[in-house]
Amino acid sequence: MNGLNRRKTSLPDLYYEGYLEKRSFRDKAALKRWTALSGNTLFFFNSSKDANILDKLELVDFRSVTDDPTRDSNLDKARFNVHLKERSFKFTAPSLEARELWKGYIHAVVELSLPSGIILLPGQTRDLQQAVERERERRRLPPPLPTPPLPAAALPDEGGARSHAAYNGPLPECFVKATRVEAELLLEREAGRGNLLLRPGGHGNTFTITTRGGPYESYIQTLPRDSEAR
Missing domain, CATH: 2.30.29.30 (Pleckstrin-homology domain (PH domain)/Phosphotyrosine-binding domain (PTB))
Incomplete structure (x- = not known):
């Protein structure tokens, strides 16, 4: 390209x-x-x-x-x-x-x-x-920012990616279906409304946190619903 x-x-x-x-x-x-x-x-x-x-x-x-x-x-x-x-x-x-x-x-x-x-x-x-x-x-199109905190079960630790119990509650208002580049541009354009977006991750049932001006992204992994019965 x-x-x-x-x-x-x-x-x-x-x-x-x-x-x-x-x-x-x-x-x-x-x-x-x-x-x-x-x-x-x-x-x-x-x-x-x-x-x-x-x-x-x-x-x-x-x-x-x-x-x-x-x-x-x-x-x-x-x-x-x-x-x-x-x-x-x-x-x-x-x-x-x-x-x-x-x-x-x-x-x-x-x-x-x-x-x-x-x-x-x-x-x-x-x-x-x-x-x-x-x-x-x-x-x-932009979601309202700033946003409420994520549920405790879905928050990552300082190490980034780790397994969590499946979260079946409502998604926070900061969630947006966007690519990394689209999320970064959205945060730059709407700088006065917040500095964090939650978007779908690239590996199965995962989410990715994209922050404005941050040095890295954090990844949140969730388990499939049918895994709870195992």
């Missing part, structure tokens, strides 16, 4: 991507990065074929996206600014059309509405509307 496909798999809510030059208002030099808008976060890569995330910019404290009237030495390029609550960032797009699309998608997924004052083709407007609908659906 090449880098582009791996990135699209790890960033399932990918709305728009392309090269941008990025710097904050405090930086003197801009860095050219392949940029992907996934959910309400910008992810930065070395190139279009790279699957390793170099940096990210969460748009949760978004205030506005505006044109930057200063001109680049390359007259084909166009600049715009993204203003957050605490900081602002300057971006340079390869063309005027690319700038308008970036502004449109950023506004659409953050504000959940089509932007005004941006001239787009009918097909581009339709794509923006689809991004709004997908983002609305995505925001309804």
